[in-house]
Amino acid sequence: MWALANIKGRDFIAITDFSRSEIESLFEIAEEMRKHVKSATDQLKGRILCTLFFEPSTRTRLSFEAAMQRLGGGVIGFADPSTARVVTGENLADTIRMADSYSNVIVLRHKIEGAAKFAAQIARVPVINAGDGTQHHPTQTLTDLYTLWREFGSIDGLSIGILGDLKHTRSASSLCLGLSLFKDVKLYLISPKELRTKDEVKDYLKLKGVEFTEWDDVEKVIHELDVLYVTRLQKERMTDPQEYERVKGSYIVTTKMLENAKDRMIVMHHLPRIEEIPLEVDYTKHARYFEQAANGLPARMALLYSIVE
């Protein structure tokens, strides 16, 4: 019998929708799911996942679809909204009403912030947020936390640097919120001044008593880190075209830089990476971003298995 996370029928809009114990239960289930990432089970036979991706996706969409199929369920939906009636002006509410009537769970990615929360109010089936603008990306964070838990055995007490575009990257904001569920985590928020973590996120960290500091230069702190979580510049979310030009190339993690890192320090990235992690870093003992992406499959299998009724 597989473990239970007691989240049946619930929406997953922000990582903080689940408690620490519920997230850790999902890790345990994900461990069992690892046996099935290349085979099939019939745990969700007859259930349908509807994927509505209004923004591009590679890992999130493919791993959700693979997860549902590995669990014996079916998948409907679209990866490109230009193939759906939204091009004629159909609103999100009506699209969600249809998806709700055709499926057992909806996975939604949208550039509009709050879209998933709104969809969850419309739908009777659970809604999983696969990213809404710059706000939340809870399943990326679930994957990230699962990767940390597998790597270190516990997330408590880790020193974690988050580097890059902390203003626009939803994976970075979500990770900050997710890490607040754990004890004695020390956060180093490293970015150009223009791309600092949003006040809303920093105030939440203060409220939860998370220790954090802000830095301009990763080289000043790399020796203190257990984890360096790198993000890419979110050019598509910058409202000022000059903003990208000003910060382009301002942070690159080099193999030389990694010489000062702890032996067991790992480099993570939500991917896709552009130029912030050169190819040669892939072949160092520190690189974990491909394992991290692969962990998205068992993590999302665990989530679907636990949520879908």
Next chain:
Amino acid sequence: MENVTVVLHTQKIEPVLKLLENSEATIQKKQQEVRITLKQAPNELLLKILLLYEDAKFYVDSEEFTPEFPGVLSGFMNCPNANCVTSQPREPVKPEFVVVRKSPPLLQCSYCGRYVPKEAITPELLTLKRFVPPW
């Protein structure tokens, strides 16, 4: 509430005039203050005045009172974030804000999570012109 007098310690009254466009109000300008007497003064209107003028004073029969300031403002105002779902005119959604701080006001949109500081609060933002679902 009837015959409420609002005292503003400013001469910049364009914002409040915009808010009062559809209200029956008498306005008296004095050197240091502006006195506005409202015939009908729902709490929502008083709260909007308070969001624009945090030092506004409110009186009924010369007795000062404070408008009720709930922790959540629902269906009350627009979100300044154009990328928020509540800024999409064709979605049946009721804007909602959590009051983070009353003075100076700091609100947080329950949908997009963005802060709305005092500087962003304008009469236009406080005038909800959209369909709001009954739930």
